[in-house]
Amino acid sequence: MSAALARIPRPVAALLLALAIHLIGMALIRGFGTMFGIRAMLVLATLLAIAAIGQTLVIIIGGIDLSIPFVIGFANVTAAQLYGDGVPFAVVLPLVLLVAMAIGALNGLVSASLAIHPLIVTLGTGTALQGAVQLWTAGFPTGAAPSYVTSFVSIGGSIGPIPVPWLIPAFLVLAALVILALGRTVYGRRLYALGSNPRAAQLALVDPVRTWTITFALSAGFAALTGVLLLGFSGAAYARVGEPYLFQTIAAVVIGGTTLIGGRGGYLGTIAGALCLIELTTVLVGLGLKPPLVQATLGVTIVALVAIYGREAHVRELI
Amino acid sequence: MSRWLAGRAYLRLAAALFVVLLAVNIALNPVRFAPASLGVTIGLASGLILAAIASMPPILAGRGGIDISVGPLMGLVNVVVVRWLVEGLGIESPFLIVPLVLLLGLLSGALNGLLATVLRIQPIVATLGTSLFYAGITLTIVPSPAGTVPAWIKALAGPTSILPLAAVALLWLLIKRLPFYEQLLCVGSDDRAAYTAGIPVTLVRFLAYVLAGLIAAVGGLCLTGLIGSADPNIAGTYTLLAISAVALGGVSLAGGRGGLVAAVLGAADIFLLQTALTFFNVSTFVLQIVYGTVLTVAVVLNADRLRQLLRRRRHA
Helix, strand or coil, rough: HHHHHHHHHHHHHHHHHHHHHHHHHHCCCCCCHHHHHHHHHHHHHHHHHHHHHHHHHHHHHHCCCHHHHHHHHHHHHHHHHHCCCCCCCCHHHHHHHHHHHHHHHHHHHHHHHHHCCCHHHHHHHHHHHHHHHHHCCCCCCCCCCCHHHHHHHHHCEECCCCCCCCCHHHHHHHHHHHHHHHCCCHHHHHHHHHHCHHHHHCCCCCCCHHHHHHHHHHHHHHHHHHHHHHHHHCCCCCCCCCCCCHHHHHHHHCCCCCCCCCCCCCHHHHHHHHHHHHHHHHHHHCCCCCCHHHHHHHHHHHHHHHHHHHHCCHHHHCC | CCHHHHHHHHHHHHHHHHHHHHHHHHHHHCCCCCCCHHHHHHHHHHHHHHHHHHHHHHHHCCCCCCCCCCHHHHHHHHHHHHHHHHHHHCCCCCCHHHHHHHHHHHHHHHHHEEEEECCCCCCCHHHHHHHHHHHHHHHHCCCCCCCCCCCCHHHCCCCCCCCHHHHHHHHHHHHHCCCCHHHHHHHHHCCHHHHHHHCCHHHHHHHHHHHHHHHHHHHHHHHHHHHEEEEECCCCHHHHHHHHHHCCCCCCCCCCCCCCCHHHHHHHHHHHHHHHHHCCCCHHHHHHHHHHHHHHHHHHHCCCCHHHHHHHHHCC
């Protein structure tokens, strides 16, 4: 059974799983499969998938990025505050993205050049960043997103007759670009090379410090983008809005079959993983479980899923 | 002493920071650090110190070993003791509560060990799963702070606060006399070589998680004394603080390098930093900035690679 399961490509397995959860939800919960419900799940899964782009790239090179939730919060609050103060949004967005990417670049640079585990570096810079943002806004951020950002991500939005907000097609283009970049560009191949064997990659003239710096900068950039989109989604700024994304991005990546050891996996799996997580959460909430029990069930499910198809090799197979 | 330190260069920074921060704290607040109130002060720190010690064995075991569930397990111990044992079953005797708490820690550690080493789920994912599970169960048992605790548990955060720390230190000294300790460091430095040399790698790693669960449970009991009630929202933050403490103490997250003193020093540094800053009445936001910056700067200064780079420059 597990041998047969292991032969299914992991993104496909995760997608099938999301579909299965959806069917279970339709069978058990009245009104689960309605258009509105599906649209809501699509938007939520898309936001998670965008936040998880960076986590996917970073995990492929063998790192991990714990600063994602803090960067999301930073972008969320800063964008609202600046736009509320009258700065045009065309200035706000690039500014927020650039500052976030600078912080991400610092994460990658420090981790790679000094061989410090990125877990600690990203945790340190992320915590300091969140403190700084909260200090600046005194804990009570004001401001909002421009109305076109709100309608861009709105669950009720539509493109002409198609009942999805513009976020969805825009994300499909972005996802295609990420998948292309991973599979068909020199940068993508460098990520896999560094992730599977850093020493061999260096001998093949891949510069690890440069690649790590670029990748962590990208990760922070996508996190900041998520923060701005979340501002449009929820309407008000909140410095801790990114908190659920710490573990959800890692979970989406892992369920999608990208291994934390690095060098294997891809973004298609992460999208499927994000769909799985959102479907599962929605079904559990729909079944009337209280948030703590939803959390407990998610924990068990993540472990069970990875136990079925995400196991590591035994040490004897590594010799 | 100097020979002991020679093999532990990674401790230097944490030790120096400890001396400086302790001096600053004593200068700022002599009353709190007077011998008479030492019990209370240690009681304030013991939860974090024990969480840091608990995080250490899985990290020492290498290949991505880490236990994220330390904090949530402490929270679970807290609510299980207050709500189920004390309120539910009316048990107040330490001779019943302590063994039951230790049993809960052992079982939780064994569960993490089973998932991470026998089932071979990546440790961060396996313990993330158990974390979410424990945090959810904790909130379900006690949705908001409630309950009281027996006097002897409260005393664990006061006059007798040194007891649990001493017990764990003794346990660690005992472990260092066993072959298991050397095997743990071997597995952490190079698991393939250790496996080839006949060390039961899976068993050693499994035991590292069991140890983590056991020590975290003791930490949960100390935390219960400190809070004096069941509070589902406090312990969750301990995981990241504990891992920061361990890194600050110079323990390599790649495995194979570290020890009890490193974890204790790192945790004490974070605690002293917090008390010094709260003395100035700064907001939690400033606390967060300073804490994040100190953590980042400390690991940078402690990096082997930095030392190599500097040495190369000096020779050139």
